[in-house]
Structure formats: structure tokens, C-alpha cells
Amino acid sequence: MLKYQQIATEIETYIEEHQLQQGDKLPVLETLMAQFEVSKSTITKSLELLEQKGAIFQVRGSGIFVRKHKRKGYISLLSNQGFKKDLEDFNVTSKVIELDVRKPTPEAAENLNIGMDEDIYYVKRVRYINGQTLCYEESYYTKSIVTYLNNEIVSHSIFHYIREGLGLKIGFSDLFLHVGQLNEEEAEYLGLEAGLPKLYIESIFHLTNGQPFDYSKISYNYEQSQFVVQANSFLL
Amino acid sequence: MLKYQQIATEIETYIEEHQLQQGDKLPVLETLMAQFEVSKSTITKSLELLEQKGAIFQVRGSGIFVRKHKRKGYISLLSNQGFKKDLEDFNVTSKVIELDVRKPTPEAAENLNIGMDEDIYYVKRVRYINGQTLCYEESYYTKSIVTYLNNEIVSHSIFHYIREGLGLKIGFSDLFLHVGQLNEEEAEYLGLEAGLPKLYIESIFHLTNGQPFDYSKISYNYEQSQFVVQANSFLL
Incomplete structure (x- = not known):
């Protein structure tokens, strides 16, 4: 697993463990970079992966938010x-x-x-x-x-x-x-x-x-x- | 429409007009950069968009290929x-x-x-x-x-x-x-x-x-x- 994939998994685990809901805001890019000690390009790739998976959505100029549908067993x-x-x-x-x-x-x-x-x-x-x-x-x-x-x-x-x-x-x-x-x-x-x-x-x-x-x-x-x-x- | 989206549309039109089939190879990155007169990062974003849409797939070290299922009317x-x-x-x-x-x-x-x-x-x-x-x-x-x-x-x-x-x-x-x-x-x-x-x-x-x-x-x-x-x- 590549570094950006590993970080994406960690962010997903964080969302899961903290039971974050749709619309909940994640830390800003700079905070994530510092927290995971990686470059901007790596964290950007992690976030793109999570966006493609439907785990987050990014709003330009506003932030990174949790995406999560409420239905179980699908x-x-x-x-x-x-x-x-x-x-x-x-x-x-x-x-x-x-x-x-x-x-x-x-x-x-x-x-x-x-x-x-x-x-x-x-x-x-x-x-x-x-x-x-x-x-x-x-x-x-x-x-x-x-x-x-x-x-x-x-x-x-x-x-x-x-x-x-x-x-x-x-x-x-x-x-x-x-x-x-x-x-x-x-x-x-x-x-x-x-x-x-x-x-x-x-x-x-x-x-x-x-x-x-x-x-x-x-x-x-x-x-x-x-x-x-x-x-x-x-x-x- | 942003520049990279516009280029993605043009590449799609090209695939359509030339009736390219799944597995057909597209020009290499450098050729596409020259052809559209844009930077590597722009063309990379265009290709990522097309990959997400299921229009192409990229094989590391091998090239960019057309992705196209054969069924119509779906x-x-x-x-x-x-x-x-x-x-x-x-x-x-x-x-x-x-x-x-x-x-x-x-x-x-x-x-x-x-x-x-x-x-x-x-x-x-x-x-x-x-x-x-x-x-x-x-x-x-x-x-x-x-x-x-x-x-x-x-x-x-x-x-x-x-x-x-x-x-x-x-x-x-x-x-x-x-x-x-x-x-x-x-x-x-x-x-x-x-x-x-x-x-x-x-x-x-x-x-x-x-x-x-x-x-x-x-x-x-x-x-x-x-x-x-x-x-x-x-x-x-």
C-alpha cells in the first residue's frame, strides 16, 4: 500500500472511530500535512482518493467534509x-x-x-x-x-x-x-x-x-x- | 468549464470520432501536452477525470488506453x-x-x-x-x-x-x-x-x-x- 493510500485509510478510520456524520468538517490541509508529516501533494492524493470513494467532499474555499449516507446493510x-x-x-x-x-x-x-x-x-x-x-x-x-x-x-x-x-x-x-x-x-x-x-x-x-x-x-x-x-x- | 475539463471533452470526442475500441492506445503524455499546449499538471488532471469517468485506463510504464464497454442502450x-x-x-x-x-x-x-x-x-x-x-x-x-x-x-x-x-x-x-x-x-x-x-x-x-x-x-x-x-x- 502506498503512503497516500495508507493515510486515506487512517483518515477513514478516524471518521469511523469518531462517528463523524455527513457534513462534519475535517481539519484543514495544513493541519493534515503536519499531522501525517507528509507533503501537500501526498495529502492531496489521499483526499482525492477519499473523494472518489465517496467518503468525503471538498468545497473550494470552505474545507473538507465527511460524506456518509445513513443507511446500513447496503x-x-x-x-x-x-x-x-x-x-x-x-x-x-x-x-x-x-x-x-x-x-x-x-x-x-x-x-x-x-x-x-x-x-x-x-x-x-x-x-x-x-x-x-x-x-x-x-x-x-x-x-x-x-x-x-x-x-x-x-x-x-x-x-x-x-x-x-x-x-x-x-x-x-x-x-x-x-x-x-x-x-x-x-x-x-x-x-x-x-x-x-x-x-x-x-x-x-x-x-x-x-x-x-x-x-x-x-x-x-x-x-x-x-x-x-x-x-x-x-x-x- | 475549466481548461482540463475542456481537454478531457476533446479527448473523448477524439475517441468517439475515431471509433476507438477498448485497449486502443492513446498518444503518450508528452504528445498530448504538445498537442493541447498545456502543462503536465493540466493534462494529468484531464486524464484523471477521464479515468474516473471510465473512458480510459492508465497502465504505469505502458501508456494510456481507451476503456469502452460494448453494450448500447444502457x-x-x-x-x-x-x-x-x-x-x-x-x-x-x-x-x-x-x-x-x-x-x-x-x-x-x-x-x-x-x-x-x-x-x-x-x-x-x-x-x-x-x-x-x-x-x-x-x-x-x-x-x-x-x-x-x-x-x-x-x-x-x-x-x-x-x-x-x-x-x-x-x-x-x-x-x-x-x-x-x-x-x-x-x-x-x-x-x-x-x-x-x-x-x-x-x-x-x-x-x-x-x-x-x-x-x-x-x-x-x-x-x-x-x-x-x-x-x-x-x-x-
Whole structure:
């Protein structure tokens, strides 16, 4: 972790520990520079990171303020962490239905930008929150990038393993959201009736070098899932 | 618009006009500096803006690349523009059902951070895409900030008016997403059966100074709407 990231984490911890609320003012730039004993450019980068994350907002000529929505138990759509982190207060577990090496479907090959003859790891899981079904997932990992998976790994956080175990750098992701009705198979895995609503998310995760490595299709139990997006004014 | 924003727009136009695809390489920093006749810090800010928007990605020691998902007709959840811009190729229209000044509901007062005795503009609309119902919206605008609205304005883009007509600076937003089933009223406005799925989004928009000014509740016609989120690796 780079210095500015470390400082950003410390500022976040400070906000958390002091239970600061939206609109609460943080110390001015000069105070933060002195406190963390770093240059203006480092603290500026820390603050930009926190702003992008939706943890603070900066008002020119006025100061740095805490940004914090009041709702708990929402899954952040902007987090590249997988949702374990958002639901820390909850008990999230996984049941592995299938795990094997195979060739991609045409859809997976297209989204992973690989040939039909390349190997992928196929993972089918049901995830649970506090004992209730949260979602049903089918994932395709390019095997030349995610070189190894086993049952124990996919029972826990695959992303944590990819980052820490394989040392890969996870970059950007594209998420495509649709609302639809559960089909028979999804309904059975989620313990709901077919025809009931679902949120269906297709996600494509890329390494920092732009290579896609994970294409996933996830159907959420609409009774157990709610999502938050904290957007910035970064658009023109 | 500031210089770095203007350059970012020009780079985006260039990507668009040359139909560049994901992974296509852009000129190196030095070339861009020379081309736009600006300093390194200005061009760096332009590139950071484009990266946050999901238009490019930068690979250390390797270059600047185009980022572009392949799917058309998706509404961006990160855009603060309202969705008219995402659906430019489509014909989006609005029908105003109600527009008046009233006191907020407790829920609206809470989300707008105002007292129950303050005035708000209440707007109820149905929006259409290519003649099909797209969504049913109820919005609450703090009247002390959004000082004037009329039927003609709310028939078109309210955000365009807020920005251009009232000169307000729109900052960050919080979106809360749920999936549920259409109730009778929503179903009637959307021309669907009650009980069918809906995507329900509550949004709170803030000015750049952090003041919330718009609390909206939107129910989407699941057959007509799909969404994209382009996320960055900005999390710790």
C-alpha cells in the first residue's frame, strides 16, 4: 500500500472511530500535512482518493467534509472488493455447487476476450447472508490469469485469494444490471418461487493492465439484497 | 468549464470520432501536452477525470488506453446528468402528472435534511422511451434551493434547467437500489401488471457544497431499462 493510500485509510478510520456524520468538517490541509508529516501533494492524493470513494467532499474555499449516507446493510456497487466487506456485520457464507476447468461459452469468451479453445475455471455458487439465500452466481475465470482454484478457495473470498494468493492487481470493472423474473433453476437455488423478481448483474473484472479475467452472472434474492451507489460530480 | 475539463471533452470526442475500441492506445503524455499546449499538471488532471469517468485506463510504464464497454442502450448509474444523455439515440419524453409546492413527507424531509415546515416542489412524472413507459418518478426539490419550476421545465430535463437556468453546481449523489414488485398505482402508470418486477431507485442529489436538493423515488419498467456501472479500482 502506498503512503497516500495508507493515510486515506487512517483518515477513514478516524471518521469511523469518531462517528463523524455527513457534513462534519475535517481539519484543514495544513493541519493534515503536519499531522501525517507528509507533503501537500501526498495529502492531496489521499483526499482525492477519499473523494472518489465517496467518503468525503471538498468545497473550494470552505474545507473538507465527511460524506456518509445513513443507511446500513447496503451492498456497494462501486466496491471492487466483492461484497463481503460491505456486509461485515452480517454472516456471509458460500456453498459451492460446481467447480471445474472447461471451455468457455460463446458469451463468456466474448466478455473475457478469449478464444473458444482457451481454458476457464467455471464456478457455480450460492451465497447466504445470516442463513438466508443472498444470490446465485455463475463465474468464468480465464485460467491463464487465474491459474489455480480449489474448493476451499471458492468457498471463501475468491477476490481476496486473487489479490493476496496470486498477487494479481485488480483494476476496473463493468457491471450490467437488469431486473427480471427468476427461472426455475435460479428459484430453486434461492428457495423462492419462479417468476418472482430478481436483480441480475453481469460483471466483467479487469486487471490494472486492462485484461479481463472474471465474467460473472449473479441473480440476487430481491428480499435480501439492496445496493448503494455513491456517485461523484466527475462528469462533464 | 475549466481548461482540463475542456481537454478531457476533446479527448473523448477524439475517441468517439475515431471509433476507438477498448485497449486502443492513446498518444503518450508528452504528445498530448504538445498537442493541447498545456502543462503536465493540466493534462494529468484531464486524464484523471477521464479515468474516473471510465473512458480510459492508465497502465504505469505502458501508456494510456481507451476503456469502452460494448453494450448500447444502457443507462449509466454514475452519470449525474440524468439519463437523457445515455439514451441520446433514443427518444425520451416525459408526461407530468403532478407539479405543486407543498410540505415534505417525513421521508423526504429526512432525506433532504430539512424541516417539515419548509416548502418543496413535488413532481410526479412518467417517462417514456420510444413511446414505451420507461419509469414512474416522484421527486421532491427543496424550494429554497430550486426556487422555481413550471410545467414546461419539468416536461424536459430538470437537471439541465437547474444547472443552466438556475446556475447551481450539482455535486455528488447517493443512489439506493431495491428490486421489488409493482404496486397497483405504479403498474397502472407503467402499463404493466401489478406484481411484476421493478427496479426501484431512491436518489439524493447534493450541490457541490454538500446541500441535498433533490430526493427522488423512481420505479423502472424492467422490460425497458438496463443499467451500467463502470467502476474503478479506487478502493483500498
